Structures are given as C-alpha cells and as structure tokens.
Amino acid sequence: MTDLSELRQGAFAPGHSADIADALVANSGLRIDIDRRRGRGAGLNTTGRFEPLARETEDDGWSSLEDLPPFKTEVQIEKPRSIISRNDSPDIPFDRSVNPYRGCEHGCIYCFARPTHAYMGLSPGLDFEAKLFAKPDAPRLLERELAKPGYKVRPIALGTNTDPYQPIEKEWRIMRQILEVLQACNHPVMIVTKSAMVMRDIDILADMAEKGLAKVGLSVTTLDRKLARLMEPRASTPGKRLEAIKALSEAGIPTTVMMAPVIPALNDHEIERVLDSGKAAGAEFASYVLLRLPLEVSPLFRDWLLRNYPDRYRHVMSLVRSMRGGRDYDAEFGKRMKGAGPYAWQIGRRFELAAKRLELNLTKRPLNGDLFVPPLGLGVQLSLL
Structure with missing residues (x-):
C-alpha cells in the first residue's frame, strides 16, 4: 500500500511536474494485465483520490495474478x-440535468466524468467502466420533482455526465x-x-420534436x-x-454533430471530415470540445497514450499543455x-470555417417550455381542491 499524498502531488495537483506525472503512468507495474481488461479503455485501476491508502496488485512469486x-x-x-442535478456554470447551455446511470461501460479513455x-x-x-x-x-423521482408547486420549466439535459444509452440501457430501459x-x-x-441506441426512441423524440421539445447531439470523435x-x-x-444522425434528422429531430473531444496530433486533423460527414447525414448544427484531463483522467489518458501511441506521446502532451497554461x-x-493559446485558436478557427462552409449553425x-403540463401520476400528491 502507498501513501496517496505522493500521487496527489504528482498526478493530481494543478501545477504538477510533468516529469513526475509521466514517470507515474510509465510505471508498468501499476497496469492491469491485458487479459483481465480486454475490451476496456483504461489500463489502470488506481485508488480514488479520497482514499487514505492506495492499493497495488503485486505478484507474490507463485503466479497468483494468473488466477484473477x-x-x-x-x-x-x-x-x-x-x-x-442543477448547476450554475456560465459556459454550458443548461442549468439542470438527469443521469440515469453512474459509471459508463463505453470505457472512453478521455471521459471527464471518470473522477x-x-x-x-x-x-x-x-471500476468506472x-x-x-x-x-x-x-x-418516478423525475415525475415527482416536475410536479412540485413553483417548478420552473427549462430544458433538462440527458447524457451530460455518463451516456444514458450505454449497453446496460438495453436491459434496464431507464432512459x-x-x-x-x-x-x-x-x-x-x-x-x-x-450510441446508435438512441434510434430506439425515435418514436418519442420525433413526437416531442414536432412540438419543439427535443434535440439530440451525437458525439463523433473520429471516423477512424x-x-x-x-x-x-x-x-x-x-x-x-452517423447512421443515427441520419435517422434522427429524417424523423424531424434537430441534430448536432459533436466532435468531442478534439485531441491534438491524434484526431484534430479530422475536424473538417467529421463535420462533412455529419452534414451529409443531415445534422443542422455542430460543436466541439477540447480534450479535458481533470484529476484522475490525466494519468489514465497518458497511460493509454503510452500504450497505444508511444511515438506521439510527447508531442500530444506538449500540445495539450500549450493550450492549458x-x-x-x-x-x-x-x-x-476550448483552451487558450495559438494552437487552441487554430482549432477554433478551423472549426468555424468548416461549419460556415457547410452552412451549419445558421x-x-x-x-x-410553454406547453408544459405538470404530471399527475405515481408518486405525485394530488390536489385537495
């Protein structure tokens, strides 16, 4: 077991030394054997930042790890x-959201919700995956909260933390x-x-979109x-x-092609191609988000980068840091x-020019919100009048 203060100082602190952090993720002893994590995004399963001790897997010399x-x-x-859930963040276009799941089986290595x-x-x-x-x-809880006296209607965002259409939704159907x-x-x-599973609910979304009540954003990170x-x-x-974007748009549902995240020297060369493909599929809008590496996401992403693209590791991280002070x-x-600095400006300008050329975001x-009628049903207290 290891005292987490060292890890916090290296990997998590805002002003950490790149050399210390890079050495941390380069330590292959922290990685989980590939046979145990096959089909997963992360290569590490390090202890969360709130735990007093960090636990690492260590072979005792008797091949004990082979039986895990x-x-x-x-x-x-x-x-x-x-x-x-409510927020007052000034840089996102909603003030409330609902997340039917915690954790996400998609296993996206860059997911900002991992922490x-x-x-x-x-x-x-x-563990997150x-x-x-x-x-x-x-x-039932949503129905009850929407029925509260004085509830003020604003769009509810779904999929802001973890994807509501991840594989387990097929069985649970909470979304x-x-x-x-x-x-x-x-x-x-x-x-x-x-997820293309969103097409399952086109019947509901098309009915809502006809009344101006629904829109959908599909994240297309790469065409590779x-x-x-x-x-x-x-x-x-x-x-x-892209097939989902086409099906949604043909059903009259306003659809956005989202390139999120943009990762320098890995997928940023695809900005124009992704927007081209989204427009051809019927998207009306486009957006992008620069790669975000908060807290534990940083060592997880850097370990992934070392494993899969070791030749690009230093270049990618150098560009990331140039846009993050x-x-x-x-x-x-x-x-x-969106980041800051010359490279971030270049990415933003390329996106703007491509969107303008394709007549997206016009x-x-x-x-x-004018059609809202408070629900009356399970879990809602009826009026005495």
Missing part, C-alpha cells in the same frame, strides 16, 4: 432521493422511461450520446474505426453514429472547453 478473474460489468442499484467514481470509493479507472450504478427510480415522463408532460429535453475502438471500446462505431488541464470557466432552435 477479468473485469466483468457489474450493476448495482442506486436509490437517490432526488434526480434533477466522479471516486465519490463512491471506487477507481475512476477500470465495470462497476456501474443504475437508478431505476429515476422516472426510455424518463423520456416517457417528459413526453407526457411536454417538458423540453436535450440529449448527448455516442481503429482509433475509435482503442479510445471508445464499447461505444457505437463512427458509422453507426503549461498544465494538463485548466478548469477555469471560459477556457476549459439558425437557433430554442426548445419550447
């Missing part, structure tokens, strides 16, 4: 007391039930996903199937995501999504 089972997806039920697993006493690494939490009470609640009371909704499989191992392929990440509002589609 592979990481299998486990789902626990979480029973929150409320389901709508939230530390709040559960679990690792933001492989394999130890998931489902909230089956979410539809489908949430949409049914929103449809029944005409509540506006915006969805972000990288090999890179996508390495970077987002259990997410839909790029082709499937010399650090792996700058969480300042207004900078965290209009705005504000969602309609």
